[in-house]
Amino acid sequence: MSDWFSVRDRSILVTGGGGGLGRMISAAFLGAGARVTITGRKAAALDSAAEALAPLGPIETLCGDLREPVAAAELARAYRATGRPLDVLINNAGRTWGEPLATFPHSAWTDVMGVNVTAPFVLVQELLPLLTAGASASRPACVINIGSVYAHLTDVMHSYSYAASKAAIHQLTRVLARELAPRHVLVNAIAPGLFHTRMTDFVFSNEAPRARALAGIPLGRAGAAEDIGGLTVFLASRAGAYLTGTVLTLDGGMSLSQ
Ligand SMILES: NC(=O)c1ccc[n+]([C@@H]2O[C@H](COP(=O)([O-])OP(=O)(O)OC[C@H]3O[C@@H](n4cnc5c(N)ncnc54)[C@H](OP(=O)(O)O)[C@@H]3O)[C@@H](O)[C@H]2O)c1
Numbered sequence: 001m002s003d004w005f006s007v008r009d010r011s012i013l014v015t016g017g018g019g020g021l022g023r024m025i026s027a028a029f030l031g032a033g034a035r036v037t038i039t040g041r042k043a044a045a046l047d048s049a050a051e052a053l054a055p056l057g058p059i060e061t062l063c064g065d066l067r068e069p070v071a072a073a074e075l076a077r078a079y080r081a082t083g084r085p086l087d088v089l090i091n092n093a094g095r096t097w098g099e100p101l102a103t104f105p106h107s108a109w110t111d112v113m114g115v116n117v118t119a120p121f122v123l124v125q126e127l128l129p130l131l132t133a134g135a136s137a138s139r140p141a142c143v144i145n146i147g148s149v150y151a152h153l154t155d156v157m158h159s160y161s162y163a164a165s166k167a168a169i170h171q172l173t174r175v176l177a178r179e180l181a182p183r184h185v186l187v188n189a190i191a192p193g194l195f196h197t198r199m200t201d202f203v204f205s206n207e208a209p210r211a212r213a214l215a216g217i218p219l220g221r222a223g224a225a226e227d228i229g230g231l232t233v234f235l236a237s238r239a240g241a242y243l244t245g246t247v248l249t250l251d252g253g254m255s256l257s258q
Pocket of ligand 1: 016
């Protein structure tokens with residue numbers, strides 16, 4: 001049993017790994033002995049995140065914006081050019097936009113879809129040769145897509161494109177899981193509920209919305225680094241090797257009451 005949860009020496013790529021959930025995930029893999037590459041838009045922010053994480057283990061950075069498919073393909077090419085293997089791709093980078101229906105801008109539809117759905121698809125396309133290269137039945141490669149409970153909730157605070165993008169990434173997860181299973185690539189998604197990050201800071205920075213949000217979570221708290229880190233490491237370990245095409249809800253029971 002000692003090896004069941006091991007990800008030691010596995011190579012992990014975490015998009016948006018410099019902050020928020022991506023940083024929690026990256027820290028968990030580094031702490032478990034994996035080698036991690038994090039991506040982000042700004043070199044300076046990425047370097048300072050990498051510096052903070054470096055005491056945990058070997059970490060590298062790659063800079064790039066994922067809004068446009070060509071840029072996602074370019075990022076994948078840059079990863080391939082490093083010569084590093086790839087065992088686990090974590091499509092974590094995401095953006096959101098909330099605005100009433102009448103004024104919701106078209107750009108907030110295309111940008112959100114670009115980062116949350118198109119980029120994960122392009123990264124899988126472009127990195128598949130690397131993922132399959134080291135994969136076998138006993139040691140499958142993994143794609144882990146970070147979705148959201150907003151894929152199935154309807155009270156989504158005017159984040160129309162975000163909710164639609166998360167439903168899309170959940171379905172893409174199932175479609176790719178079926179196609180890639182024979183090539184020993186597992187594809188799963190995690191649907192987080194509420195975690196305190198830059199994306200949700202507006203909830204936590206005011207007492208009333210914070211109290212309202214926490215009241216809607218049966219376990220009575222927001223998600224923590226151990227929750228997202230533990231689940232992603234599990235999915236990438238031997239213990240998770242019989243799961244593919246699943247969407248794992250990680251929300252403290254938030255979806256139960258809505
Ligand atoms: N927080 C929650 O409660 C929650 C709940 C459900 C799902 N999620 C999902 O969790 C994932 C991480 O979000 P978070 O909560 O950690 O928010 P966050 O702190 O705002 O992080 C978002 C990450 O995505 C990256 N990103 C955003 N736009 C990008 C772009 N155009 N190109 C490349 N990278 C871009 C950011 O990179 P930079 O370093 O360049 O800014 C950042 O690292 C997202 O997919 C989000 O939808 C979060």
